Amino acid sequence: MNCKEVEEGEILEAYLLDRLSEAERDAFEQHYFACEACLAQLQTSLTMQEELRSQPSARTHAGSVFFRQVWLWAPALAATVVLAVGLWRYSARQHPALQVSSAPPATSPHVSVQATPPSPPAASLEDLARVQPPPYNAVVLRGAEDEAQTTFHTAMQSYSKGDYARAIPGLRAAMKASPRTAKFTFYLGASYLLTGQNDAAIAALSKTIAFNDPLYSELAHYYLAKAYLGKKEVPAAEQELRSVVRLHGSRETEAEEILRQLPR
Amino acid sequence: MQLLSTTNAGEQRNLVERIRQGDASAETELVREFSQRIFVMSVVRTRDRELARELVQDTLMAVIGALRKGQLQEPDKLAAFVHGTARNLINNQLRRDRQKPPLEPLTEDVACSGAVEQLEAAERVRLVHQALDRLAEEDRKILWMTLAEGHKPGEIAAALGLTPEVVRTRKLRATRKVSDLIRKKM
Numbered sequence: 019m020n021c022k023e024v025e026e027g028e029i030l031e032a033y034l035l036d037r038l039s040e041a042e043r044d045a046f047e048q049h050y051f052a053c054e055a056c057l058a059q060l061q062t063s064l065t066m067q068e069e070l071r072s073q074p075s076a077r078t079h080a081g082s083v084f085f086r087q088v089w090l091w092a093p094a095l096a097a098t099v100v101l102a103v104g105l106w107r108y109s110a111r112q113h114p115a116l117q118v119s120s121a122p123p124a125t126s127p128h129v130s131v132q133a134t135p136p137s138p139p140a141a142s143l144e145d146l147a148r149v150q151p152p153p154y155n156a157v158v159l160r161g162a163e164d165e166a167q168t169t170f171h172t173a174m175q176s177y178s179k180g181d182y183a184r185a186i187p188g189l190r191a192a193m194k195a196s197p198r199t200a201k202f203t204f205y206l207g208a209s210y211l212l213t214g215q216n217d218a219a220i221a222a223l224s225k226t227i228a229f230n231d232p233l234y235s236e237l238a239h240y241y242l243a244k245a246y247l248g249k250k251e252v253p254a255a256e257q258e259l260r261s262v263v264r265l266h267g268s269r270e271t272e273a274e275e276i277l278r279q280l281p282r
Numbered sequence: 283m284q285l286l287s288t289t290n291a292g293e294q295r296n297l298v299e300r301i302r303q304g305d306a307s308a309e310t311e312l313v314r315e316f317s318q319r320i321f322v323m324s325v326v327r328t329r330d331r332e333l334a335r336e337l338v339q340d341t342l343m344a345v346i347g348a349l350r351k352g353q354l355q356e357p358d359k360l361a362a363f364v365h366g367t368a369r370n371l372i373n374n375q376l377r378r379d380r381q382k383p384p385l386e387p388l389t390e391d392v393a394c395s396g397a398v399e400q401l402e403a404a405e406r407v408r409l410v411h412q413a414l415d416r417l418a419e420e421d422r423k424i425l426w427m428t429l430a431e432g433h434k435p436g437e438i439a440a441a442l443g444l445t446p447e448v449v450r451t452r453k454l455r456a457t458r459k460v461s462d463l464i465r466k467k468m
Contacts, residue, residue: 034326035432044369051319051361060322062464063457065403065410067429070422198329198376228330 019049024056033060034067071230141279147247152208152237154178166196170205177205182212193222200231204238211245219245236267243273252280291358298357301349309346316361317342320368327372337375341368409467413460421456428453 024030029046032038038046050056154174173188189206196202207222223245226238243258259280262273300308320341324334344367348354354363414422420442427433427441435446435453442449 031428034429036326044365047323047369048362048365050322051316051365057319057322058465059461061318061406062410062461063429064322064325065406066414066425066457066460069407069410069414070426070430197333225330225332228332230329 019045021049021053021056024049030056030060030063034063143247143250143252143281146276146279147244149211149241149244151177151180151182151212152205152241154205164196166192166199166202169195170202174205177209182209185209186213198229200226200229200234200238203229204234204241207238207245208241211241211248214248216245216248220249236262236265236269239265240269240273243276247276256280294360295357298349298354298360301346302352304350312346312349312360313342316345316364320364323365323368324372328376333375337368337371340371344371405467406464409464410460413463416463417456417459421452424449424453425456 019029024046029038029042033043033046050060154177169188170192173185173192176182176184176188186206186209189202189209193199193202193206203222203226207219207226210216210219210222220242223238223242226234227242239258239261243255243262246252246255246258256277259273259277262269263277297308297312301312317338320338321334324337325331328334328337341364345364348363348367354360356363414425417425423442424438427438428435433441435449438444439446439449444452
């Protein structure tokens with residue numbers, strides 16, 4: 019392989035996207051082991067790839083893909099809403115006692131109504147660090163599981179029962195058998211966090227984030243923030259919470275709320 | 283420091299011989315020459331920078347160990363030998379049945395060179411960030427859809443209302459802009 023072939027065949031890009039055959043990959047690696055120009059270009063492109071993957075514009079685009087998918091489902095969603103409203107009206111006619119009054123409830127003389135909502139009481143760092151275990155739904159796939167998956171599922175049985183300490187050895191074994199699986203490192207990090215091992219949680223959750231797995235990135239940032247809060251490292255926690263907000267996922271509101279309550 | 287030209291078989295042979303004779307500076311040259319190559323290869327194959335750093339250390343120590351013992355049969359194929367060693371260690375790591383060769387601790391020079399490379403990597407990240415910010419929005423989007431999302435030119439063209447050829451041209455132009463800035467500043 020030479021530089022011209024690399025450029026014309028878009029080899030560098032295919033290499034970064036893992037689209038080369040084993041033989042092509044070896045040939046390109048042997049080339050840049052002996053070619054300064056291609057090595058420099060590869061270093062730049064790899065850095066560019068990692069930067070682009072972490073930029074917020076990526077989320078905007080992901081959002082647009084999501085909305086395109088929502089529009090595909092929109093007619094079915096609308097039909098479901100119409101059906102549900104119809105059933106509710108029918109049910110209400112049949113059972114008047116179930117009707118909900120649309121009139122405002124009478125104000126109790128003992129309850130004073132405030133013009134502005136009360137400001138929330140200041141939360142301590144201990145309160146902010148408090149954590150609910152991330153949910154886990156076992157998905158059973160057809161076909162034989164590999165050793166790592168089997169070990170993981172066994173460990174997650176303990177996790178599901180709330181026995182996080184017992185889950186840890188199995189999760190570590192699963193991670194050892196398959197070190198590139200974000201799911202394993204994430205639940206290991208969560209288990210460490212839930213057993214008060216903040217440093218170990220930080221290591222495992224940081225590793226999860228490095229994998230860039232969209233299923234676990236947001237959750238990993240969120241629980242990493244909790245781990246930092248547990249260690250009273252507010253700036254690090256703030257940084258993670260801001261990452262959660264940028265991802266615009268299911269934890270965005272919670273992250274914003276915690277950010278508002280962080281001590282300044 | 284002038285880097286070794288890995289394309290030059292004579293220089294490779296010379297370096298191998300100096301290491302075999304116990305020349306510590308030759309080991310430092312080897313580390314400077316190959317650590318970035320092994321690191322990039324390991325990052326691409328494992329997508330784990332922490333693990334990649336470990337693999338660089340493991341590979342270099344295995345290579346230096348072999349060279350000290352004069353185990354490289356064809357000294358003018360040093361680059362291929364380093365690549366093969368790295369590939370085997372990465373594959374073993376990925377299979378989790380790695381059999382590490384006996385390793386010896388790094389010399390101070392070797393350890394220091396890693397710190398320099400980390401500074402260079404940080405500078406590269408800063409410059410790439412700066413260069414990406416300077417690109418036109420659509421060019422950045424094309425790069426993002428290509429490198430981050432893995433879309434092909436035809437798919438990007440359909441999404442952005444362009445032709446695949448225009449996507450290829452703009453992608454190439456944008457990549458060159460980023461590379462040029464890095465080349466000028468580093």
